[in-house]
Amino acid sequence: MRRYPLRDEEYQLDHTSSSSDDPPIWWRAEKYLREKFELEEDHGSWYDARTSDGDEVEIKSCQYKYEDGELGCFNIWSEQLTKLLLDDGYIALLVYVPTDPPAVLATQLLSNDEVSAEDGVSFRVTHPTMGRKTLVRIPWTETISLDAIRLGCRYSFLEHYSEVEREDTFYFDPPADVE
Numbered sequence: 001m002r003r004y005p006l007r008d009e010e011y012q013l014d015h016t017s018s019s020s021d022d023p024p025i026w027w028r029a030e031k032y033l034r035e036k037f038e039l040e041e042d043h044g045s046w047y048d049a050r051t052s053d054g055d056e057v058e059i060k061s062c063q064y065k066y067e068d069g070e071l072g073c074f075n076i077w078s079e080q081l082t083k084l085l086l087d088d089g090y091i092a093l094l095v096y097v098p099t100d101p102p103a104v105l106a107t108q109l110l111s112n113d114e115v116s117a118e119d120g121v122s123f124r125v126t127h128p129t130m131g132r133k134t135l136v137r138i139p140w141t142e143t144i145s146l147d148a149i150r151l152g153c154r155y156s157f158l159e160h161y162s163e164v165e166r167e168d169t170f171y172f173d174p175p176a177d178v179e
Helices: 025-036 078-086 154-160 163-170
Strands: 056-063 073-077 090-097 103-111 121-127 131-139
Touching: 025 056, 025 090, 025 103, 056 073, 056 078, 073 078, 078 131, 154 163
Parallel strands: 056 090
Antiparallel strands: 073 131, 090 103, 121 131
């Protein structure tokens, strides 16, 4: 990814100091998304927050690219995904660039009918407190729309989006009454 001005404070994850005492990135991403989408924190069940109407919201974050060059993925437990799809829940997503402090590349709030795991990969993992469970890994470009990526950074990810979505994002048709 080319160097973009990613230092805009509006797009920074909470960063209190440059020490190792900072909260983990997932926690800062949750806080950022709760503030951005005006969600109420609620870790009482399989989800992380609620909307003002009381709907459940699962919050996920990932970095845009791993050290090996592969695109980042959202990791969601199969049980969470099933509950999200069956209930009228939402999923709040955040993609970050691991700068210091981390910079937000894209955010999106999706309803359960906009979530798809068809391009995800499922596998079994052992969690330290939850035992052996199925985890679904979904590449972030399969879930985040092109127009949700921060301006100035979208061109770096065009190859991951359809021609239709690229045209819808970068071009517009003039109003019908304008010649």
